[in-house]
Each structure stands twice: as C-alpha cells, then as structure tokens.
Amino acid sequence: MNPREEIIKQLKKITNLKEINLEIPPEGLGDYAFPCFVLAKTFKKSPIQIAQDLAGKIKPTKLIEKAEAKGPYLNFFVNKTIIAEDILRKIIKEKNKFGSRKHKKEKILVEHTSINPNASPHIGRARNALLGDFIVRLLRFQGYDIETHYFVNDIGKQIAMLVLGAEDKQKITFNDLLNLYIKINEKIEKTPELEQKVFELLKKLEEGDEKTKKRFRDIVDICVKGQVKIFRELDIKYDKFDYESDYLWTKKTVQVLKELEKTGKLFMDEEERYVLDQKDSNLPMESPFLVLTRADKTSLYPLRDLAYHIDKKKSKSIIVLGEDQKLYFQQLKAALTLLGKPSPQPVFYSFVLLETGKMSTRKGNLVLLEDFMKEALQKAREEIKQRHNNIDDKDAKKIAYGAIKYSILKVTPERNVTFSWKALQFEGDTGPYIQYACARINSILRKYEKEIDEKIDFSLLKTDEENNLIKLLSNFSEIIKESQRTLKPTIIINYIYNLAQGFSNFYIKCPILKADEGLQKARMLLASCVKQVLENGLSILGIETLEKM
RNA sequence: GCGCCUGUAGCUCAAUCGGAUAGAGCAACGGAUUUCUAAUCCGUAGGUUGCAGGUUCGAUUCCUGCCAGGCGCGCCA
Structure with a gap:
C-alpha cells in the first residue's frame, strides 16, 4: 500500500464517505490534503472545526507521519523515505512501462x-x-x-x-x-x-x-x-x-441507401436527390436534413462516410x-x-x-507544415553549431521536431492558435528544454561509468529538491490516468515540464558525482528515474531524447 | 438570426469534475559559470481572469445577459 491509499483508507473509515478526493497542497503545507468542506453539512460544523477533529483521529503509521489541520484543510505529511524507496524501486523495475496501468487488451480503432x-x-x-x-x-x-x-x-x-x-x-x-x-x-x-x-x-x-x-x-x-x-x-x-x-466500388454506399430506406426517413427531394430526414434526431439546426446524393445520383461525402463508419x-x-x-x-x-x-x-x-487572417488551401493563404519543419531544422542546426563542431542531422531533427510537436500539443485543443514564426523557441517551456534535462542526465550517467545501484540508503534523499522530484515521480500514474480520461496532451506536457524544471533545480543545488559515495549512489538512482519518467512522458508525445545536446 | 467553442500579465500559454496566496515561459531589468552541459539557474517587475449580474462557505471554473474572436447551420468534405 502506498501512503495515498492508506490516507484514503483511514479517511473513509473515519468519515464514512465513499469517495475521498485528495489534493496536493501548496508548497510546504504537506504532501496530501483533504478539504473538509464536503463534511460541513453532514457534521453540522464548520470545516475548520472538522479538520481539527479529524486531525486528532488520524493514526500515525509507518507511512503517515502526521496529519495537521490548517484552516478547512487536513494536511498529511508522509514518510518520505518510504515513498522514495517505493517509487524509485518501481520505476527501476517497470522502466518504460512505468506509469501505465495493467489491464486486459482491448482493441481500439483511431482515425x-x-x-x-x-x-x-x-x-x-x-x-x-x-x-x-x-x-x-x-x-x-x-x-x-x-x-x-x-x-x-x-x-x-x-x-x-x-x-x-x-x-x-x-x-x-x-x-x-x-x-x-x-x-x-x-x-x-x-x-x-x-x-x-x-x-x-x-x-x-x-x-x-x-x-x-x-x-x-x-x-x-x-x-x-x-x-x-x-x-x-x-x-x-x-x-x-x-x-x-x-x-463505391463495393456498392456499400448503395447498401447504406437501402438500409436507410427501410427506416422510412429517406426520401427523394424535388430535385431528385436522396435526402435523409433527421427531424426526429434533435439536431440544433433549422432544417435537419442530410443530403446523400446529387441529382445525378453521384454520392456525396456523408453517404460514403456513413458506409465507412459502418465498415469500421x-x-x-x-x-x-x-x-x-x-x-x-x-x-x-x-x-x-x-x-x-x-x-x-x-x-x-x-x-x-x-496573423494575416484565416488559412485556406484553396486561396493559397497558408503556411505549409514542411516549411515550418525546415525552418525549425535550420534553427536547430544553428543552435548545435554554436555548441559543437559537427552537426549530427539526426540530432537536429530530434530537436526541431520535438520543438514543433511540443509547441502544438501545448495548446489545449479547443483553443484557436494564431501561428507565428516567432513562436518556435528552444528555451523555456519547450521541447528542447525537456530534452536538455535528459541530455544532462545522460551526460552524468556516462561519467558515472557504473551500474545504477538500487540498494541505497533512501533516507539520504532529503533536500527540498530531492523531495520535490520524488513527489512528482509518484504522481505520474495519476497524470497518465487523467490524460487518458480527457485525451488532452496538455496534462502530460505540464507534468514533464514541471519534472524537468524540478530536475534543473536539483541539478544546480545537488551535485551528484561530487557527493560522498552513499549520497552519490542515491542521487544517481534518483536522476536516472527522472530520466526514465521524462522519457516515458516524451514518448507519449512522440518526442525523442538525445545523448548529448 | 440560431447553435457550439474560446477570451487569464505587454506577448504565448497553464491552472488535475468548484478549493488554500491565479502559475510558467518569452520579452524587460538585475544577478549566477576555477563546478556533473548557461538550450540552465536565482531575483525584480508585470493581473479588476473580456464586461455586468447571479448561485455558495468559496468562482478563471457553474448559471443568465452583453461584448469580441473562431466554427457551423442542403447538393464542399
């Protein structure tokens, strides 16, 4: 059992609630938080009072160090050493499967x-x-x-x-x-x-x-x-x-028309087109009709599309x-x-x-994807040239296309975006930033020259930077779950950006190779786990990582 | 005209089904490199979350109206 599960179990027992919704409190207030507002009505007390009452009833365990009431919230502090051990071991064991759920295979068609x-x-x-x-x-x-x-x-x-x-x-x-x-x-x-x-x-x-x-x-x-x-x-x-x-060649469109005829909703209009009456389908349109053929009986897209979807x-x-x-x-x-x-x-x-208006292939008012890719590639080559003697084109592509994918997936799908050539950045909240964090870890791994040892003293990982990383790592499965629920890439993007940012902080403040042997081993394990999770996240976005940057 | 989506810092975007002080990046300014990669890090500044109401312990989030942009509303696909 992990701490989260244990907290939920204890809370369920005390509160009789069926669902416990835990939150991550702001920095420094603990590891998990339970908002007590939901109980205010049933207990007929203020959430502040409830939080205090509950705090007294939580039993400290191996996993839960303490529970503290802070206003209307009950904040939990968990045993960080055990969490670290639990999550890092799991990452090392599950590798590129870490974060995914186990379940039976189900077929899904994605078009x-x-x-x-x-x-x-x-x-x-x-x-x-x-x-x-x-x-x-x-x-x-x-x-x-x-x-x-x-x-x-x-x-x-x-x-x-x-x-x-x-x-x-x-x-x-x-x-x-x-x-x-x-x-x-x-x-x-x-x-x-x-x-x-x-x-x-x-x-x-x-x-x-x-x-x-x-x-x-x-x-x-x-x-x-x-x-x-x-x-x-x-x-x-x-x-x-x-x-x-x-x-058309398989006559499946004709079959669709026949099937529709049986429903009594298909008719031929005054211009001799086949039209489906959709008045009963509660559609938000003035005249709910779906025109399926032209007057000359050639097919229209909806008819072929119907045949296709039936065929799926x-x-x-x-x-x-x-x-x-x-x-x-x-x-x-x-x-x-x-x-x-x-x-x-x-x-x-x-x-x-x-910026000049709407895109239209017909009117030629457009920016081609291939031109955008070329531009990104050229920029990537220039950046590499500034840092290294020779340009590896494979690496340049990884960076360029990583930047493109990241920048497009970063924006929540239902929002319009206005394209700008200036939008292609390699610094800050970008694909290359995440890749850079991975490259830095790879560099340390090369210099370390030894195998990663998972038999370490987990209690040595205790700085804010290390705790932050462990906390983030243990949240990855939730992130995956949430992004599957919504099918939105932004959740994973935000997560890996936070993780890469957390690593950069750790990198500056917590030297690895210069640390004493025990701490060195511990930090090495942590860094390689961060790399694994970054790679797992990036792979879902279709972004590759590099040995060097 | 009707329906759906969007509006958050100068710019580009976040905010995990209503939660704690609305967060990042870019741009600006000031700092950090005898150090595991400075594509990095730290700091300063920047906000009436389009506007006006409402719902409630609490609203960027839900409801209503308005404004602005996007998309759609019969022989395009």
Whole structure:
C-alpha cells in the first residue's frame, strides 16, 4: 500500500464517505490534503472545526507521519523515505512501462489526419495528426491494442477539380499540386461553367470508367505519398489507409441507401436527390436534413462516410476532427444510431489562424507544415553549431521536431492558435528544454561509468529538491490516468515540464558525482528515474531524447 | 438570426469534475559559470481572469445577459 491509499483508507473509515478526493497542497503545507468542506453539512460544523477533529483521529503509521489541520484543510505529511524507496524501486523495475496501468487488451480503432489529398498539408492539419498520434501513443502506452486508420478522401469535388486542373499537364510532382489546386479554384470561380466539367468527371468516375479512375488514382497517389512522407518524417505512422472510393466500388454506399430506406426517413427531394430526414434526431439546426446524393445520383461525402463508419466494425473507435465537423458529426452519429450502428468518440480541435487572417488551401493563404519543419531544422542546426563542431542531422531533427510537436500539443485543443514564426523557441517551456534535462542526465550517467545501484540508503534523499522530484515521480500514474480520461496532451506536457524544471533545480543545488559515495549512489538512482519518467512522458508525445545536446 | 467553442500579465500559454496566496515561459531589468552541459539557474517587475449580474462557505471554473474572436447551420468534405 502506498501512503495515498492508506490516507484514503483511514479517511473513509473515519468519515464514512465513499469517495475521498485528495489534493496536493501548496508548497510546504504537506504532501496530501483533504478539504473538509464536503463534511460541513453532514457534521453540522464548520470545516475548520472538522479538520481539527479529524486531525486528532488520524493514526500515525509507518507511512503517515502526521496529519495537521490548517484552516478547512487536513494536511498529511508522509514518510518520505518510504515513498522514495517505493517509487524509485518501481520505476527501476517497470522502466518504460512505468506509469501505465495493467489491464486486459482491448482493441481500439483511431482515425486521424485523414486530410484531403489535394496538396501539401498546412500547419493547421498538423494539429489533427499530432493530436491523433498523441492519442495513439497514449493508449498504446496504456496497453490498448490500437489500429491507426487514415481515411483517404480520394473522391469528390475537390479531387475532381484537381484532376481537371492537371488535365493538360505532362508530369506532375507533389510540389506542383498546391499551385495547380489554387489555379483551378481561381479558374472555376471566374468561369463557373467549368464546374459542369467537374461534375461530369465525377459522374464518369462513379460509373466506373477505367480511364477516369486511373486519372484520379494517379493524382491521389502522388498526393498521398507526398503527405504521408511528411508525417512519416515526424514519426507519425498509420496501420491502414482506407480509400473512400472503395465504398463505391463495393456498392456499400448503395447498401447504406437501402438500409436507410427501410427506416422510412429517406426520401427523394424535388430535385431528385436522396435526402435523409433527421427531424426526429434533435439536431440544433433549422432544417435537419442530410443530403446523400446529387441529382445525378453521384454520392456525396456523408453517404460514403456513413458506409465507412459502418465498415469500421470495432466496438470502440476514436476519431480526430476539426471543429468545422462538429455539427456534421452529430448528423453522422444520428444517422448511424438510426441504423443501429455505433459511432466513434470524437475529439475536436480548433483551427490555426494566421496573423494575416484565416488559412485556406484553396486561396493559397497558408503556411505549409514542411516549411515550418525546415525552418525549425535550420534553427536547430544553428543552435548545435554554436555548441559543437559537427552537426549530427539526426540530432537536429530530434530537436526541431520535438520543438514543433511540443509547441502544438501545448495548446489545449479547443483553443484557436494564431501561428507565428516567432513562436518556435528552444528555451523555456519547450521541447528542447525537456530534452536538455535528459541530455544532462545522460551526460552524468556516462561519467558515472557504473551500474545504477538500487540498494541505497533512501533516507539520504532529503533536500527540498530531492523531495520535490520524488513527489512528482509518484504522481505520474495519476497524470497518465487523467490524460487518458480527457485525451488532452496538455496534462502530460505540464507534468514533464514541471519534472524537468524540478530536475534543473536539483541539478544546480545537488551535485551528484561530487557527493560522498552513499549520497552519490542515491542521487544517481534518483536522476536516472527522472530520466526514465521524462522519457516515458516524451514518448507519449512522440518526442525523442538525445545523448548529448 | 440560431447553435457550439474560446477570451487569464505587454506577448504565448497553464491552472488535475468548484478549493488554500491565479502559475510558467518569452520579452524587460538585475544577478549566477576555477563546478556533473548557461538550450540552465536565482531575483525584480508585470493581473479588476473580456464586461455586468447571479448561485455558495468559496468562482478563471457553474448559471443568465452583453461584448469580441473562431466554427457551423442542403447538393464542399
């Protein structure tokens, strides 16, 4: 039993409460705190009085040194030596599994990124991919069997436009696509008659015309390859690519229409489109209809998306979506519910804005993710050059991409962010700061030259800096639990930043290699445990560490 | 117009389902290196948590109204 559990056990016995909510008190007031407000009504006393009463009833044990009333709070002081021994031994034993919970394997499908194959991704798209990759890594860390899916929107008006724009071009590369896409959008805006050609292309495609299919496939392949290469560079990988067009070729979209027909909610409107009536689904919209086909019976995205989600078949799945999809997702969910099918748990994020306004691939007002990566890489190379003779490109990438990932994941997903080139920092609350703490520990480990010994005198770890680190380390599992509950990366980001900061303090004030043998061994163990936990946290964010910086 | 999200220090962001004195970083200023890596550390300064009410022992957090930004509201995806 750890001290936290023992405190909860004692409190439950004394108070008869079913749930005990412990807090971490401000510095110096103890290790755990129990706020007594909840008991004020049942005991008909002031929380201040209750705290005092309870303090007298807490029995000191091996783990709990004392309980002290401070205003309406009951603060607990625990035996730090036992905590240190408990937590450090656990970290050494569990290594890169430390912090994860033990449980039976459960399959979860996570769909993320899924961007239109029309051009190189802009930085806003990175938010989807990074958030999705974080969720994948977090759940894998927790022992889930995760399958990562990428839905390739290889069909539809946008792609048809691109195909049209590429009509008279000889050889097209990934880098040509963005300009091609912008130009065809401009062209169609100026001469709307051209739009007809786009719909003709789609009609031919859906009829299965092989030549048209090939034209689409060629463009989509170039695009998807280029996009995936960029994400691959960021170490974001996918287990399966699901092509939207497959749902047409397998006639699954037709099946969906048939199924919907049985519900009596599907009708053909005055313009001969198939429309799903969603009036009974309690959706916050004026006219709750989901249009599934065009008048020429070619499919619209919601129809193909429905077929895709029915096909996912997993009992549990998660999907990362931009906030523009919020209402649409409610519609999709309602349609799935109507068919008796499960829907995924959505995770939404807000858009990245530019100082010059909103981002738009169509209008070419955007910052490309690859340009941001290049900029970060160049900065990383310069920083390394200032410190070392030769630049290891692998290291430069770790730093650059670590900084990018950290800066994007740092912001809570539902907030808008305004992109700025100046935002890329390597100092302070950044990825490189955490990596630097790890590199410092690695450096000490190299100079120590001996194996880490866990048979140490734990009572030697008693400075504020050491206690702070031990306290933080013992909180890691809670942090993981909390971030799994919310699927938000900020919780882990804050934690590892605090831990790295705590280590920097410790590093300045508590010399390791110069300490006496016993203390040296103890601090060495502590430092290597800090490194382990930092690495565990970073690995969930997809950030790598370095031997030297 | 209606619905959802956001608004915290000059800037970028935190704040673990309502808790103790709202915390960091950047920028500014002042300090620390004969020392395990200065991508570091310490200090100073910086706040009516958009505004106005309300709920309660207690509100950045919950409710109402207003203001500002984002997103959405039938043949884009």
